[in-house]
Structures are given as structure tokens and as C-alpha cells.
Amino acid sequence: MKEKDLLKTLNSHQAAYVDLDLKDPQNGEYLLAVFHLIPGGNLNMLQAAAEVSAESSTGTNFPVLTETAFSRKMNSLVYKVDLKKNLVWIAYPWRLFDRGGNIQNILTYVVGNVLGMKEIDALRLLDVWFPPAMLEQYDGPSYTIDDMRKYLKVYNRPILGTIIKPKMGLTPAEYAEVCYDFWVGGGDFVKNDEPQANQDFCPYDKMVKYVKQAMDKAVKETGKKKVHSFNVSAPDYDTMIERCEMIRNAGFEPGSYAYLIDGITAGWMAVQTLRRKYPGVFIHFHRASHGAYTRKENPIGFTVLVLSKFARLAGASGIHTGTAGVGKMAGSPEEDIIAAHGIQQFKSQGYFFEQSWAGIPGKDKNVLKLTRNDAAHKVILEDDSWRGVKKCCPIISGGLNPTLLKPFIDVMGNIDFITTMGAGCHAHPWGTKAGATALVQSCEAYTKKIPIEKYAKTHKELAEAIKFFSKKKEVVKKAKKPIKKGKKARKK
Numbered sequence: 001m002k003e004k005d006l007l008k009t010l011n012s013h014q015a016a017y018v019d020l021d022l023k024d025p026q027n028g029e030y031l032l033a034v035f036h037l038i039p040g041g042n043l044n045m046l047q048a049a050a051e052v053s054a055e056s057s058t059g060t061n062f063p064v065l066t067e068t069a070f071s072r073k074m075n076s077l078v079y080k081v082d083l084k085k086n087l088v089w090i091a092y093p094w095r096l097f098d099r100g101g102n103i104q105n106i107l108t109y110v111v112g113n114v115l116g117m118k119e120i121d122a123l124r125l126l127d128v129w130f131p132p133a134m135l136e137q138y139d140g141p142s143y144t145i146d147d148m149r150k151y152l153k154v155y156n157r158p159i160l161g162t163i164i165k166p167k168m169g170l171t172p173a174e175y176a177e178v179c180y181d182f183w184v185g186g187g188d189f190v191k192n193d194e195p196q197a198n199q200d201f202c203p204y205d206k207m208v209k210y211v212k213q214a215m216d217k218a219v220k221e222t223g224k225k226k227v228h229s230f231n232v233s234a235p236d237y238d239t240m241i242e243r244c245e246m247i248r249n250a251g252f253e254p255g256s257y258a259y260l261i262d263g264i265t266a267g268w269m270a271v272q273t274l275r276r277k278y279p280g281v282f283i284h285f286h287r288a289s290h291g292a293y294t295r296k297e298n299p300i301g302f303t304v305l306v307l308s309k310f311a312r313l314a315g316a317s318g319i320h321t322g323t324a325g326v327g328k329m330a331g332s333p334e335e336d337i338i339a340a341h342g343i344q345q346f347k348s349q350g351y352f353f354e355q356s357w358a359g360i361p362g363k364d365k366n367v368l369k370l371t372r373n374d375a376a377h378k379v380i381l382e383d384d385s386w387r388g389v390k391k392c393c394p395i396i397s398g399g400l401n402p403t404l405l406k407p408f409i410d411v412m413g414n415i416d417f418i419t420t421m422g423a424g425c426h427a428h429p430w431g432t433k434a435g436a437t438a439l440v441q442s443c444e445a446y447t448k449k450i451p452i453e454k455y456a457k458t459h460k461e462l463a464e465a466i467k468f469f470s471k472k473k474e475v476v477k478k479a480k481k482p483i484k485k486g487k488k489a490r491k492k
């Protein structure tokens with residue numbers, strides 16, 4: 001059966017949401033989306049796709065008498081179907097979306113009710129394409145990793161960071177001490193862990209105050225600038241802003257702090273609020289609970305690439321994009337690296353779309369060349385006729401340690417990211433400071449193109465890290481061996 005043969009199986013309601021002859025979907029009027037779709041019930045691919053298109057734009061499950069000629073113009077349209085691969089392309093008139101750039105609104109359409117429909121057994125948004133004119137409406141990042149590099153005076157290597165561990169349970173003084181140890185060990189960047197908030201054993205205001213003291217001490221001793229990313233996620237707007245202001249009023253100079261937001265559990269409104277209210281601050285998008293949508297085993301949800309593209313559009317300065325299978329979290333090079341590159345580059349190749357992040361007609365090669373040379377910053381033409389969306393930086397954590405830095409960079413293909421290693425630093429047998437030093441040494445080895453085993457011969461903290469983290473791997477290997485039937489499990 002060919003796609004076009006299925007047209008005659010559509011009822012009039014479904015047919016209003018399909019146009020397999022749509023001319024030039026990339027004409028600038030549409031946000032384009034590609035879904036993997038398995039029909040539910042007894043629907044065929046095109047029928048199910050049409051139902052998804054209706055529910056994710058102007059329709060419902062029956063045609064309504066209140067439709068108008070204009071409302072029909074706002075119908076999204078299924079414009080391509082691949083029956084073999086179960087793929088569906090849908091074009092959304094982007095005038096459907098809330099004016100002024102509202103990510104939450106787009107997601108409510110394209111991955112809203114449709115994920116709960118009976119008409120699908122599987123529906124996963126794989127890639128999206130934003131037309132240049134639409135990009136004009138969205139903020140994109142303001143303060144980027146390049147601004148952080150300038151502040152830290154760190155170039156030509158990843159920004160080396162940590163997450164304070166244990167994840168929770170330290171007092172403010174204990175927390176700040178671990179920050180200090182990491183910074184004097186040579187690390188650049190410390191983040192709160194994603195659940196850090198105003199716990200009774202670690203009051204927010206005290207944590208901020210002690211971190212400031214620790215940072216001042218570390219900066220004085222090392223002569224190097226440091227950054228702390230504070231989790232400002234909160235139950236309500238006022239509390240979030242109160243936390244942001246508390247940090248600014250604690251005396252942290254611009255550039256020395258970032259605002260971390262649990263973008264999925266706190267919500268896109270929080271992400272965009274921070275971007276709009278604090279354009280001079282690095283907005284750090286932590287993606288806790290993204291797995292419910294992005295894990296490959298999930299038939300219903302969206303990809304890491306889609307999440308990351310929307311984070312860039314929303315104005316996050318950086319978002320966690322995963323360790324491409326090198327660290328502890330699920331995720332593969334294919335998934336995580338395409339997402340990382342998708343938010344770093346000015347012209348990025350997705351699964352289905354090449355996304356130019358310039359708000360100009362992609363045809364103007366000269367201007368695109370110009371913007372590529374300065375893709376890190378908004379490039380405004382004198383007449384402000386177009387602008388580029390700044391890059392959003394991959395933040396890489398999840399089970400990394402100094403022995404895994406080079407393996408990850410080799411997969412990533414560049415060093416333009418922030419890495420935050422938690423256990424990778426604080427599990428070091430000699431403690432956090434040595435863990436940080438081992439990380440710095442591992443990065444030095446990479447930059448000097450020396451194998452870490454060789455570099456470790458003259459760098460003891462790294463040597464100890466290699467011994468410890470490699471051993472850790474063996475233990476995991478042993479645990480995986482099936483215990484022979486009848487043989488007693490060896491007492492550990």
C-alpha cells in the first residue's frame with residue numbers, strides 16, 4: 001500500500017489535517033516536526049497521523065460546526081509519511097503559537113494531549129525545524145559559555161566542574177568546604193545538585209553565604225576566578241526570584257555565579273523567566289526526569305535532540321546532554337552527540353533537518369558564512385534585519401571521572417562544554433582536592449596529547465584516580481558474571 005493510497009481511507013475530518021502535496025514546507029510559515037508513530041486501534045498510519053495532527057493543532061475527535069475558514073488555515077498538516085519506518089512529518093503554522101516566544105505553549109501542542117491519545121500505540125517526536133522568521137520571536141541564550149570562558153580566562157579546554165556530593169545532607173559549612181577543596185584543587189565550576197533547595201539542615205541563605213566565603217578564599221589562594229551554579233528551582237515565582245536576588249546581594253560578582261533550573265520539573269516558564277529577567281547570568285538547565293520522555297525504550301515522548309533544541313530556543317545557556325554512553329546514564333553517542341552538536345553549532349544537522357539558527361533566509365550564503373565566523377554571539381546587522389540564536393553549551397556529567405575525560409572528548413569531537421564530575425572527584429581516595437587535581441591533570445594530559453597512564457607517572461593524584469576508578473570498573477565486571485548454578489556466591 002502506498003502513502004497516497006491511504007488518502008481514500010480518510011474521513012473528511014481527518015482529510016482536513018493532511019496535505020501530501022504541501023508545496024515547500026520550509027517556506028517559513030511552518031514549524032516542522034517528525035514523529036515515529038505506531039497507530040493504535042484499527043487505524044492505519046495516515047488515519048492515526050491525521051488524528052494526531054488534528055489534536056495537536058485546531059481539532060478534536062469530531063469535526064465541529066464552529067470551525068471557520070480562518071480556523072481551518074491554522075490546521076497543522078501531515079505532509080509526508082514513511083510507512084516502512086513508521087515516520088510522519090507534520091507542518092504546524094507557527095502563528096498557532098503564543099506570540100513573543102513561548103516554549104511551553106509549543107510543547108503543549110506537539111507533545112501535549114497527543115501523547116495520551118488512544119489512536120497511537122507509539123508517538124515519539126524525533127526532530128523539529130524552526131523557520132528563520134519564527135526564531136525572531138524567541139530569546140535564545142544571552143550569556144554563553146564564551147562569556148564564562150572570558151570570565152574564567154579558560155580557553156581551549158572544557159570548563160572543569162563538579163557537583164557537590166553527597167547529593168544531600170551536608171550543612172552549609174560542610175557544603176562550602178567541599179566547594180573550597182574542589183576550587184583549590186584546580187577546578188573551575190561547582191554546581192548544586194539538582195535537588196538542592198532550602199532544606200532545614202542546609203538553609204539556602206546560609207549555603208549562599210558560606211559558598212561566598214569559600215569562593216573568596218579559593219580565588220585569593222589560587223589567583224583564579226571561580227564559578228558556582230546555584231539551583232534556584234523553587235515552588236513559586238517569588239521564591240525563585242528571592243533566591244536569585246539573595247545570590248546577587250551576597251556579593252557574588254557578575255560572572256561568578258550561574259542559575260541552575262530543573263527545567264523539566266520546575267517548568268519551561270521558569271527557564272524563560274530566568275533568561276528574560278537575568279540576561280547577564282548563565283542559565284544552567286538541569287534535565288532531571290527527562291528520561292520519562294527521552295529514553296529510547298520509551299515508545300512515547302521525544303528525543304534528547306528535541307529537548308536540547310527547545311532549551312536553546314528558550315534561552316538556556318547550557319543544558320545537560322548526556323555522556324554518550326561513556327558515563328553512568330543511559331544514552332548513546334548517536335543520541336547525545338547529535339543533541340550536543342545541535343545546540344552548539346550555528347548550522348546543525350539533526351535526524352531529519354538541518355537547522356540554521358540564523359533568523360535569515362537560509363539561502364543567503366554570504367551572511368551565513370559571516371555568522372559562522374562569529375556564531376558564538378548575536379550578530380546583528382546594522383539594520384537589525386536578522387539575528388542569530390547564540391549557542392547553548394552541552395553540560396556533561398553522569399558518572400564521568402578523570403579517566404573518562406578523553407574518551408568522552410573523543411566521542412564529542414570538541415572541547416566546548418562544561419563537565420561536572422560528582423563521584424568522579426569526591427570518590428577520589430585522597431579526597432575532593434586531589435580529585436579536582438586529578439581532573440585538571442587528566443585535562444592537561446589531553447591538551448598535551450599524552451596518554452594519562454604516562455602523564456600519571458609524574459602526577460600522583462591522577463595515578464591514584466586511575467588506580468581507583470579502573471578498579472571500580474573491575475568490581476562491576478565481576479558482579480556481572482552469572483554465578484554458576486549450585487556454586488555458593490563467593491562471600492565478598
Ligand code: CAP
Binds near residue numbers: 399423
Ligand atoms: C551526576 C549527577 C547529575 C546526573 C544528571 C547526579 O553525578 O549530579 O545530576 O548525571 O545526568 O545527580 O547523578 P555524578 P545528565 O557525577 O556523581 O554521576 O547529566 O545525564 O542529565
Ligand code: MG
Binds near residue numbers: 163193194
Ligand atoms: Mg545531580
